[in-house]
Amino acid sequence: MIELVAKRAGMAAITLFGVAVVVFVLLRVAPGDPIAMMIGPGATAEDIVRLRASYGLDQSLFNQFWIWLGSLVQGDFGTSISRRVGVGQLLLERLPATIELAIMALLVAIVLGGFIAIIGTLWRRHWSVGAVDGVNGLLLAIPEFVWALALVLVLGVALPVLPLSGRINPSLPTDFKTGFYLLEALLTLRFDLALDLARHMAMPVLALALPLAGIIARVLREALGEAMMQDYVTLARVKGMSELRLILSEAMRNAVGPTLALTGVQFTFLIGGTVIVEKIFSYPGLGNMAIDAVINRDFPLIQGLVLMFGVIFILINLIVDFAVVAFNPRLRHG
Amino acid sequence: MVDTSLAQTPHRSWQPALRAALGDPKVLVGGGFIAFLIVLALGADLLAPHDPLAQDLMLGSLPPVGMAGAEPGYWLGTDDLGRDVLSRFIHGTRTALTVAFIAATIAAVVGTFVGLLAGYFGGWVDAVVSRLIEIWMAFPAVLLSILIVAILGSGVHSVIFAIAIIDWTRFARVVRAETMAQRQTDYVTAGQVLGFSRLGILAGEILPNVLWVVLGLFTLELGLAVVIEAILSFVGLSVSSDTPTWGGMIAQGRGIIYQAWWVFALPLAGLLATVLAFNQLGAGLRRSLDPVMQR
Amino acid sequence: MSPLLSIDNLSAVSRRDGKPILRNVSLHVDSGTIHGLVGESGAGKSTISKIILGIVSGGVVVTSGSVMLGANDLVRMPEREKRVLIGSQMALIPQDPLTALNPGRRIGDQLTDSLRMWKGMGHKAAWARGLELLDHVAIRDPQRVMGLFPHHLSGGMRQRVLIAAAFAIEPKLLIADEPTTALDATVQKQVLQLLKRLQAEHGTAVVFVTHDLGVVAQICDAVTLLFQGKVMEQGTAETIFNTPSHAYTRALLAASPRYDDPAAGLNPIDDAVIAACRAEVAQFDGAQHA
Ligand SMILES: Nc1ncnc2c1ncn2[C@@H]1O[C@H](COP(=O)(O)OP(=O)(O)O)[C@@H](O)[C@H]1O
Ligand SMILES: [Mg+2]
Numbered sequence: 001m002i003e004l005v006a007k008r009a010g011m012a013a014i015t016l017f018g019v020a021v022v023v024f025v026l027l028r029v030a031p032g033d034p035i036a037m038m039i040g041p042g043a044t045a046e047d048i049v050r051l052r053a054s055y056g057l058d059q060s061l062f063n064q065f066w067i068w069l070g071s072l073v074q075g076d077f078g079t080s081i082s083r084r085v086g087v088g089q090l091l092l093e094r095l096p097a098t099i100e101l102a103i104m105a106l107l108v109a110i111v112l113g114g115f116i117a118i119i120g121t122l123w124r125r126h127w128s129v130g131a132v133d134g135v136n137g138l139l140l141a142i143p144e145f146v147w148a149l150a151l152v153l154v155l156g157v158a159l160p161v162l163p164l165s166g167r168i169n170p171s172l173p174t175d176f177k178t179g180f181y182l183l184e185a186l187l188t189l190r191f192d193l194a195l196d197l198a199r200h201m202a203m204p205v206l207a208l209a210l211p212l213a214g215i216i217a218r219v220l221r222e223a224l225g226e227a228m229m230q231d232y233v234t235l236a237r238v239k240g241m242s243e244l245r246l247i248l249s250e251a252m253r254n255a256v257g258p259t260l261a262l263t264g265v266q267f268t269f270l271i272g273g274t275v276i277v278e279k280i281f282s283y284p285g286l287g288n289m290a291i292d293a294v295i296n297r298d299f300p301l302i303q304g305l306v307l308m309f310g311v312i313f314i315l316i317n318l319i320v321d322f323a324v325v326a327f328n329p330r331l332r333h334g
Numbered sequence: 335m336v337d338t339s340l341a342q343t344p345h346r347s348w349q350p351a352l353r354a355a356l357g358d359p360k361v362l363v364g365g366g367f368i369a370f371l372i373v374l375a376l377g378a379d380l381l382a383p384h385d386p387l388a389q390d391l392m393l394g395s396l397p398p399v400g401m402a403g404a405e406p407g408y409w410l411g412t413d414d415l416g417r418d419v420l421s422r423f424i425h426g427t428r429t430a431l432t433v434a435f436i437a438a439t440i441a442a443v444v445g446t447f448v449g450l451l452a453g454y455f456g457g458w459v460d461a462v463v464s465r466l467i468e469i470w471m472a473f474p475a476v477l478l479s480i481l482i483v484a485i486l487g488s489g490v491h492s493v494i495f496a497i498a499i500i501d502w503t504r505f506a507r508v509v510r511a512e513t514m515a516q517r518q519t520d521y522v523t524a525g526q527v528l529g530f531s532r533l534g535i536l537a538g539e540i541l542p543n544v545l546w547v548v549l550g551l552f553t554l555e556l557g558l559a560v561v562i563e564a565i566l567s568f569v570g571l572s573v574s575s576d577t578p579t580w581g582g583m584i585a586q587g588r589g590i591i592y593q594a595w596w597v598f599a600l601p602l603a604g605l606l607a608t609v610l611a612f613n614q615l616g617a618g619l620r621r622s623l624d625p626v627m628q629r
Numbered sequence: 630m631s632p633l634l635s636i637d638n639l640s641a642v643s644r645r646d647g648k649p650i651l652r653n654v655s656l657h658v659d660s661g662t663i664h665g666l667v668g669e670s671g672a673g674k675s676t677i678s679k680i681i682l683g684i685v686s687g688g689v690v691v692t693s694g695s696v697m698l699g700a701n702d703l704v705r706m707p708e709r710e711k712r713v714l715i716g717s718q719m720a721l722i723p724q725d726p727l728t729a730l731n732p733g734r735r736i737g738d739q740l741t742d743s744l745r746m747w748k749g750m751g752h753k754a755a756w757a758r759g760l761e762l763l764d765h766v767a768i769r770d771p772q773r774v775m776g777l778f779p780h781h782l783s784g785g786m787r788q789r790v791l792i793a794a795a796f797a798i799e800p801k802l803l804i805a806d807e808p809t810t811a812l813d814a815t816v817q818k819q820v821l822q823l824l825k826r827l828q829a830e831h832g833t834a835v836v837f838v839t840h841d842l843g844v845v846a847q848i849c850d851a852v853t854l855l856f857q858g859k860v861m862e863q864g865t866a867e868t869i870f871n872t873p874s875h876a877y878t879r880a881l882l883a884a885s886p887r888y889d890d891p892a893a894g895l896n897p898i899d900d901a902v903i904a905a906c907r908a909e910v911a912q913f914d915g916a917q918h919a
Contacts, residue, residue: 026481125687141613142606143561145568149584149602157591231728232739235791238682239743240716253733272475276565280588291569294484302484 008321012314019310020072023303024065072307078300082293087304091286095308096179097167098278098285102271104182104201105208109270110263112209113216120217121224121247136221139214144273148207148280155203162202165282169196204281208270215266216259223255230254257327264320268313351546351623360618367611375428383407384418386425386578391416395594413583413597414590422578423600429567429579430608433490434559437497442552444498445505446544452506453513454536463510467503475500479562488571496566497559505551512547516540550620557612564605580605632657633834634681634802639694639704641676641685641858650676650689652859652913658851660801661832663825665845665866667881668855674838676858678804680704681836683715698802717747720795722805722824726787726812730779736790737775743798762793766823785816789823796827803828806838821848842885846870854878856906859913876902 059067077087116139120132156164168174168181172193176184182201185194227233228251236250275287282288286305293301355361374381384407393416396405405412410420452463479496486492517540566572567581575582580601587598634657641651651673658664666674679685681696683703696703701714720743723729730739740762741755750758756775763771766789779787788808795803805824809817825848828835837849845852845866852869854861854877862875873879880902 023481026485141610143609145561145565146602146606146609149598150606152588152591153595153599153602157595231723231725232731234684235721235723235729236731236742237684238715238719238721240712240746241742242712250731250734254731269475275480276569279569290480294480295488295570297484297487299484302481306481 004325005322008318012318016310016314019307019314020069021065023306023310024068027299027303028061077304077307080293080298080301082296082298082301087300090289090301091304091308093179094284094286094289097181097283098271098274098287100180100182101201101204101208101278101283101285102267102274104205105212105270106267108205108209109212109216112213113220116213116217117220117224118244118247120221121228121251122243124225124228136214136217139210140218142211144207144211144270145276145280147210148204148277151203151207152280163200164203167197167200167284168193169200172196200281200283204274204277204283207277207280208273211273212263212266212270216263219262220255220259223258224251227251227254253327257324260320260327261324264316264323267320268316271309271312271316354622355619358618358622360614361622362618364611364613364615364618367607368615371427371431371608371611374424375431378424378428382418382421382424383409384421386417386421387576389415389417395590397594398596410600411594411596413586413594419583419597419600422583423580423604425578426580426583426601427604429490429573429577430560430563433494433497433563433572434556437494437559437563438501438552438555440494440498441501441555442505442548445502445507446509446541446548448502449506449509450513450536450540450544453510454517454540456514460510463506467506470503479566483566483571488566490573493563493566493572497562501555501558504555505548508547508551509544512544513540516543546623550616550623553612553616553619557609557616560605560608560612564601633660633699634658634836635695635697636677636681637695637697639677639680639696640692641673641680641689642692644688644690649914650858651680652857652910652917654694654855654858654860656853656860656863658802658834658836660834662850663828663835663837663848665849665852666836666838666855667840667842667845667852669840671857672855673858674840674855675806677855678721678806678836678838681802682719682721682804683711716743717798718800719802719804720798720800722788722791722795722803722808724807724810726784726791729791730787732779734778735775736777736779736782740775740790740794740797743794747798758797759793762797763790765827766790766793768793784812785820788812788816788820792820792824792827796831796833799831800833803833803835804838805835807840808837809844810839824848842881854881857910859910861906861909877906 075088077091079085080087080090083090116132116136120129120136123129123132151162152164155162163169174181178184182194182197185191185197224247228246230251233246233250236246241250274285275290277283278285278288279291286308289301290305290309292298293305390412393405393408393412394414396408396412396416397403398411398419399406399409401411408418408420410418410423412418413422448463452460478500482496482499483492486495563572563579564581564584567579568585570582570585572581573579583601584598584605587594587596587601591598636654636656639651639654640649642649654673654677656664656666656677666677668674676685676689679689680691681703685691691704694704698714698718701710703711703715706714730736737756737759741750741752741759744750744755744758745752748755759775760771763774768774768786768789774782774786774790782790788811792808808824809820812820821844824835827833837845839845849866851863851865853863854869854875856877861877862869862873869878870882873882880898884898
């Protein structure tokens, strides 16, 4: 167990290092003076010389890399060109909104995907399973960008039941102490705020959740179908368990493990999808900021965002690895 | 002595494969729609009823024919600047398909080449390529595309480059595995014994058999590329704004969605149909070609 | 007194090709007795067991006949009622103890399922009863075993757990489908004795599926011999072993390791006997079609 943790953590560190190398190299090959990109406009020539020295740009590329890495480790991400604010601060401001969005989407995807998988397994010998296949196929085929736009048209405009953009109605008090608005509103029992936040999140969450739900449904259905053919399910059936109970209490626990591993990878894709979905719904998270950063060619901010996303991806993979172990009694109680 | 008849490559003959594919309803429906789009793209100048760029503020925000206030000739209405929505959509098809075909082709050629090398030579070549693919896939695609477009600047070339550079691994991985499987087969071994050059075997024996797999992947890749192009043109990072694109129309339509929802709805419907069509075509091809591939 | 389980004229075919799997099988099991169901692999033993237990796969279609448990016809009962009836009055001891326990659930939970479902016991009461049950099948340290997962136990231990689970609700009818085939010889013997002991204590009726006549001789009261889904001979164990009337029975007896003298040599089943059995089956099929 401890060996496994150490191994995974080591691999995560290596991947993170690889991401840092890629970012470093890509930003060095980008046209333009890296120093000019690292600092805000309006810096004096003196500033540039000072910075050049502090970044060690007169040194070899190899040394430059270590100096650059050192400043990152100390939390120095530079200053955003377009926003004139420290990149670290900007990232921390926007991170909670994206985390709330992604986790809500994950939960919705799990519930919806699980529901479809259970119905599909329950009906697996019946012709009506065709309807489940059809829904599942649509979820798998349509990407979040298209879902998001379709939701705008249907739920935002045609039947205007949900707000089209933003995170919260600006006329509501937003004296939140943390960036996790929804969580905070729920914990402080301000349900009117929570409801408004949820209504704003509904469409982006759905757009992100639907493709993942399709994948979860497909993988889980396959794993459930496999489990339902095992001897222990037959024995449980003889004990008189209903088909639904067989799925939920016998097959599910053995199907979750294999599904989890894949869900983890796909969850990282979901987080990648927040970039465009946040943009479509003007949701103030990291992804929305990423697109603006690219349009403004705000390289310090881009660098910070890419590294931040890299860390998130690697953390998710790490968590999934451990979750898979936790769901396998063989590994857990070796 | 080696029986030279063994060296005959069992090329999967195109005819039965094609017949199987054309008999598949998914291929017919998906492929039919794609063929329709290709006709639109190629014949855009002839087919579009109006100049997609011609503005006429007197004819702004006209609804599609059949709704109150519609103007005959403007079948699917106009945008707020009075430009014909249908004509812009048809010209947008051209951008979407051009980008998709070029990007997917580059990704397929590069990925297939790398995959063939890794799968055929094995050893350190394979080790290097496999590690490279692993690191590549660990890097989130969206971020990579953003980085690339950020560095190269916006524009259609950056978009094509971004798509190809992200997705070549899809081809490389599958082709590598397929090549490894092919390498074990009798006719390749026989070819080696007969002294065919390594490149000769790669190009003459293995490639034709791997192409079937590449074809299926290529179809799916086209669908992905159309969406990525739409995303990048939606946020204004694709072609310049005077070239009509689906993503650009959607972004514009999003701004005037309450006055002229059709500017938003038509390209969205087109995008949705295209994604589903490529999906069906890919699924149908895989299904109908698979038994051929088993031979 | 009427038998507990009455199977009458049961026929089944394969859905795929319509090939007969069971041919007019009739079989009666009295309360408190063990009925041996004997035949080579593919004879249809498991199919009969599965039809009784309502777990026959979609590949098998029952074409005629009835399976009565008391006054209830299991073939024609509504699904829901059948599930309750089978769950509360029957139990199965499966062939392979390695796959018959859920790898993701604790032994204690799997052991006490039916107690909670059919005996109205709460979790606590069921758990206490589970400890007794494990103790009764001679598992040491039941307290600890209840909390373990299946992969911690050996095959023999798992089969004891499965036997304990089967007897938990004191079923009227127990189906044991080759319960010792997957175990090695010494364990096999212990498990058989255990089964026999519990059966006698509870007065349970058992359908005991096996291809091993030696095992039948040790524990069965009555025997049915199947060949290609057709009953070849049927009777009390005494009759079958002492005065077998069918050539197939005699050939099987000759081919079995002697239960009273395991050292005696084996005789392969005579090809002529097999041919005669095939002819009998073919004749039966012909008569059905006519
Ligand atoms: N699901 C099924 N579909 C079709 N045929 C089956 C199925 N299960 C069993 N059979 C057929 O039924 C016959 C009897 O099988 P089975 O009852 O398992 O025999 P036994 O348990 O005596 O070895 C075999 O010929 C087998 O091929
Ligand atoms: Mg059997």
